[in-house]
Amino acid sequence: MIDALFPSYPLPQDVVDDLLDTIRRDWTFWGPCSGEDEVWRLQPLPEGLWPANAVTTFLTVKKLLLPQRAALWSHDQNSYRKAGAASPVAVIGVPLCDLQAVWYLDQVFAEDEPYLDRRKQLLLIGMPCEPGAECRCSRQLMPLAGDLFVGADRVWALSRAGQGLLLECACGVAEEMPLPWPEGPDGQRSQISEDLFLSSAAASIWFDESQRCLSCGACSAVCPTCYCFDLLDSAALDGSVVRRRAWDNCFFAEHGKVAGGHDFRPGRADRLRFRMEHKLLGFGDLRGQNSCVGCGRCRGVCPAEIDLDRIAEQLHLEVGS
C-alpha cells in the first residue's frame, strides 16, 4: 500500500462540473465550512460552494460514521427495532490523513452493522491540503479509504464506486499514479516500540504529564481514529427506550471501573498510558498499527498542552537505551 498507485484521469473544468452534478443526484454534499469564529467544521455545503482544498476540520468524518450519540435501537412493548438508516452523504475536501483514519475505523468496525450501514452511505472525496504547523502525516503509516481524490487538474479513483463515477463522466484514459501527498510534514512522528512501552510503567513522564490532564475528553473527540464508546439508554414518558452509542474517552475516571467499585486504571497516569498505548500500539488484531495519523488536532485542542509526540520523545530519552 505504501506509495500505492491509483487510476488517475485528467480533469478539465467541464468534467469537474459534470462529476459534481452526477454525485449531487444521489448524495448530499458535506465539506469544510468556516464559521464567523474561523473554525472549520464539516457541514452540509451550501449549493454551488466547493472547497478549493482539503481542510483538517474541527471534527472529522468520524462524526458521520460514529455520531457523537447515535441511536442503535428502540425498545417498545417487548420488541427491539433497529434505528433508522442514515442518508447518503458525499464528503468533499477530506485530507489524506483523515482518509487513512477512515481506513483504520473500517478495520475496527468491520463486523459492526450499524457502522457499516452508515459507511455504505458515505462517498469520500479527498483533496490536496496545505499542511499546517501541527501536521505530521505520513503516507507510509497505513492504507487509506475513500472513493475519489480530486486534485488541481487530475482525479484519482480510490474505490470501485469512485471508478464507476469517473467512467460515467467519460473522464478519458486512466494512468496509474501515486496520490499527491503533501511535501514536508513526514517525520518527527511519535513512535514507540512494544518493548519501550512495556518497560516504561514507572517513567515519571506519565505522572508529570497526566497531572495537568483535566479529563475533558477533547483529545479523543477531535481524534479521527479514537473510537471508544459507551452504550446509553434514554427512556421517554410513554415507556419507549432508545439505546445510543455515545463517544467515550479513556481519560474519564469511569473508563476502567467495574460494578462493585474496582478500578483497573485508577490514576490519571494509568489512563494517559492507556491512551498512548491505544494510539501508538493499537489493540486486538490491530496491535502494531500506529493509529496516530499526525493531523495534530489533539495537540491543538488540549487545554493542558498534553502532546503525545512530546511524550513519545521523552519516553525515548527517559526509558529508551
Add this chain to the structure above:
Amino acid sequence: MMHDLQPVPAVLVKIVPMVVDNHLFAFRPEQPLADIMPGQFVEVSISGVGSFPVSSCDLVRDGRIMSCIRRAGRVTDALYRLKEGDTVGLRGPFGNGFPLQRFAGHDVLLIAGGLGMAPLRGLLQALLEDHDRQGRIMVLYGSREPGGLLFYDELVGLSQQGRISVRFSVDFAETLPGPHPQVFCRIGLVSELLEGLQFAPRRTVAAVCGPPALYRCVLEELALTGIAPARIFVTLERRMRCGIGECCHCVTGGRYICRDGPVFSLEQLRGMAGAI
C-alpha cells in the same frame, strides 16, 4: 461474524435467592442464542437502565440460561426489582470460554473466590456431564464469610457422592459452616487451601476465578506447585461494555478481554501487562 448490538427479548423465568444479593436468574430468550460454553458470557440488557456482562453458571438447558448475579451496581439493582415473568434483553454469547478439550483426560483443580464460583460452576457442570471423563475434580473455594459460599449444599452433596473433593475457606467466621461437620473448611485465604493438597501437578489442569486480589496471590503459587502455566486457566473480569471487541473499556495488555478472553492461560497472562 456480524454484530448489530441489538438484544433478543428474554423472559426472566426463575429467580432463586441463594445468598443475600447473589441470586440465581434463569432467562429464556424468545429466539435461542448460540450455545454458551462455560466461561463465555452474555450481556443482559434492562431497557432504560443499561446492560451488564454475566457468565453462565450452568449449561444451557432447554434454551434456558442461568446466571448467578450479584447486586453490585445500577443495572443489577434494576434486575433485582424485576419479577418472574418480566422480560429483559440478551446479547451473546461472547468470549472464548474454557477450552474443554484441554480438561479432558486430566485431573481438574477449580479455585474460586466469592462470586468467582459462578462461572466455575458452569465449567464443573460440563465436566460432570461428560460421562467419558476420567480424573479427579478438586474444588477449592473461599469466601469472606460462611454465609457467602455459593452452591454450598450442591458442592457438599457432590463431595459426599464422591464425585468431587471440596475444600472451603472463609476470611472471617466465629463458627464454621454446617450442617456438614465433615466438610473441610478453614479460616484463611483460599490460596492456603493448597497446603497439603495431594495432587499430581503434571496430570492437572487448573481453572481460577475470583476478584483481582485472588489472582495476585494464587496464580504464581499454583505454578510453583508444578502445574504448567499453559494449563492454568483464568477468567478475567473487566468492564465489558460491548462484548465484541470495539468499545475499549475492557482492554488489558493490548487485548480485548471480551473477545480474545475472558479466559486466558497463565502463560498468556504473563505476557499481558496489567492483567494480574
